Amino acid sequence: MLAHLDDLLGTARVVQLPMRARFRGITLREAVLFEGPEGWTEFSPFVEYRDEEASAWLHAAIDFGWRAQPAPLRELIPVNATVPAVAAEAVAMILDRYPGARTAKVKVAEPGQTLADDIARVRAVRDRLGPEGRIRIDANALWNVDEAEHAIHALATFDLEYVEQPCATVEELAEIRARTRYMDIPIAADESVRKASDPLAVARAGAADLLVIKAQPLGGVHAALRIVAEAGLPVVVSSALDTSIGIAMGARLASAVPALDFDCGLGTVAMFEEDVAVEPIVPVDGAIRVERPEVSAAQLDRLSAPADRRDWWLDRVRRCYRLVERATAL
Ligand SMILES: O=C(O)CCC(=O)c1ccccc1C(=O)O
Numbered sequence: 001m002l003a004h005l006d007d008l009l010g011t012a013r014v015v016q017l018p019m020r021a022r023f024r025g026i027t028l029r030e031a032v033l034f035e036g037p038e039g040w041t042e043f044s045p046f047v048e049y050r051d052e053e054a055s056a057w058l059h060a061a062i063d064f065g066w067r068a069q070p071a072p073l074r075e076l077i078p079v080n081a082t083v084p085a086v087a088a089e090a091v092a093m094i095l096d097r098y099p100g101a102r103t104a105k106v107k108v109a110e111p112g113q114t115l116a117d118d119i120a121r122v123r124a125v126r127d128r129l130g131p132e133g134r135i136r137i138d139a140n141a142l143w144n145v146d147e148a149e150h151a152i153h154a155l156a157t158f159d160l161e162y163v164e165q166p167c168a169t170v171e172e173l174a175e176i177r178a179r180t181r182y183m184d185i186p187i188a189a190d191e192s193v194r195k196a197s198d199p200l201a202v203a204r205a206g207a208a209d210l211l212v213i214k215a216q217p218l219g220g221v222h223a224a225l226r227i228v229a230e231a232g233l234p235v236v237v238s239s240a241l242d243t244s245i246g247i248a249m250g251a252r253l254a255s256a257v258p259a260l261d262f263d264c265g266l267g268t269v270a271m272f273e274e275d276v277a278v279e280p281i282v283p284v285d286g287a288i289r290v291e292r293p294e295v296s297a298a299q300l301d302r303l304s305a306p307a308d309r310r311d312w313w314l315d316r317v318r319r320c321y322r323l324v325e326r327a328t329a330l
């Protein structure tokens with residue numbers, strides 16, 4: 001094991017980052033940062049995840065903090081704007097936070113909303129980006145196959161780059177892919193990669209045209225690169241709503257994949273009101289840089305979580321560490 005539990009606990013800082021707008025129901029994003037020999041690293045599985053799933057995220061944190069990273073093949077990573085399931089009127093303000101971005105990812109299928117809301121939001125994005133902008137939509141597995149077919153057909157008029165995780169299962173993805181093939185819109189798998197017991201099953205089944213690859217849920221940069229190599233599909237590297245430290249991990253992965261033909265979902269620090277880095281990794285001219293940002297001691301103090309949340313996170317680190325120890329030979 002590369003890092004001892006004491007190394008993790010001894011350097012752990014638990015932070016809470018206020019969000020500009022609610023995303024995934026979150027207004028305060030919690031993360032643990034550790035400082036390893038390679039630099040700062042992040043552990044930030046969503047609070048509702050069970051330990052088994054969260055332990056892959058701890059494996060990733062150890063990988064990035066304690067293990068030399070693969071050589072970067074590129075220094076700048078083009079990123080997409082991320083548009084939450086907001087009202088159409090709010091779209092312009094959100095896109096303004098991603099200066100130079102030519103691509104937007106738009107959340108759709110939000111519970112409590114209608115297809116008309118999705119259409120209005122995607123139309124507003126198209127109006128703002130112009131005809132040459134790229135628009136991808138992400139349903140987060142919330143449509144059944146008929147709903148997906150209806151919605152994709154209705155949204156196709158806005159010219160979609162791809163549809164991310166329209167339905168939940170690999171079987172449904174294969175079905176919607178077959179049904180919409182005549183529209184020539186690629187289907188991307190996200191949850192079917194990062195939440196599956198076998199992240200390669202969706203590729204093997206031929207149920208997706210491309211994969212969304214995230215460093216933390218896949219166990220880190222090295223593990224994710226192995227999955228990319230085995231899948232043999234184009235990839236988009238994305239984040240899971242990380243601080244600048246987790247984004248640096250994602251950027252490092254994006255810098256090392258053999259081909260990067262899609263803009264990456266790594267501009268999400270723009271969704272936070274505050275961040276832990278002296279210079280937060282936010283998009284400039286549509287791209288982020290590949291580097292380990294300097295962490296601000298003052299920001300770590302300002303954003304420090306209350307004692308009960310710190311205890312909760314450190315207990316989670318202890319439990320997940322046992323699972324990582326059992327599952328791997330790091
Ligand atoms: O890909 C992006 O643009 C940002 C990342 C993102 O959308 C996301 C962030 C947190 C949790 C899930 C997702 C997702 O892609 O489904």
Ligand SMILES: [Mg+2]
Pocket residue numbers: 138140164165190191212
């Ligand atoms: Mg997604």
